[in-house]
Amino acid sequence: MPEYGSFCPLAKAATVLSQRWTLLILRELMCGTSRFNDLERGLPGISRALLSKRLRTLVDCGIITTGEGHVRPTGYYLTQRGMELTPIVLGIGEWGQRWLNSGTMPDDIDTDLLMWDIHRRIDFERVGEGRLVVEFDFRGLSQRSYWLVCENGTASVCFDPPGFENDLMVDADTLTLHDVWLGRADLMMAMKRDSIRVHGPSALGRKFVQSLQYSLFAHVPFNGNDPGTLPAAPQPGEDGNSPTRKDATASAW
Secondary structure: OOOOOOOOHHHHHHHHHOOOOHHHHHHHHHOOOOOHHHHHHOOOOOOHHHHHHHHHHHHHOOOEEEOOOOOOOOOEEEOHHHHOOHHHHHHHHHHHHHHOOOOOOHHHOOHHHHHHHHHOOEOHHHHOOOOEEEEEEEEOOOOOEEEEEEEOOEEEEEOOOOOOOOOEEEEEEHHHHHHHHOOOOOHHHHHHOOOEEEEOOHHHHHHHHHHEOOOOOOOOOOOOOOOOOOOOOOOOOOOOOOOOHHHHHOOOO
16 A cells, blocks of 8 residues: 655544555445445445455555454454544535536446445335335436335345336436436426336325435535635634634645
């Protein structure tokens, strides 16, 4: 693991956190994923070898632990040290949503990740009891199908028909559903334009649509201001206090 060779605490943290995939692995763990295969599914593009390597590093740093010898099932879990990173990782995501994510670009399309995020962001109290099978058919930039199976307060994503009869079918333009999930487009408007269509019993369709909680970052609006514009800096003493030597010499660390 490359190091900066600096006593700066930020450099120490960056040695671990700035490695490729690490923040995304932490995102998955913070969303409740714990098993290796599920972590891999939530990180399309990562190799199993690299995922194993990053997890070992996080274990060695005391950021995560395994469930071995504990009440929890075998898997990977955040320690107290890792839990303290939650607001930091979410803050970085919110910053990216606010300043860098004006809308989904064609190169951003990832239906595997989209369906994985959808399956863990469902309000099961709205879905109700019993099994609910929803087929998602994507069209446009990506054309493939998935099946979402909700039952007993859990959901799973299937790449092949699960063997149960569909209760609903969602027919969606790929780019539009990405934008809706990220809060960059309105679902009702998309449905009026037929960019997204929900087929099946209307009451059940409404219940399912209302159960979707969207991306963790969907509430953060894009800031259309020029990110290169500097905020006005207060003049020395403008707040009524004289600048101190400590203020003048404060460093980034």
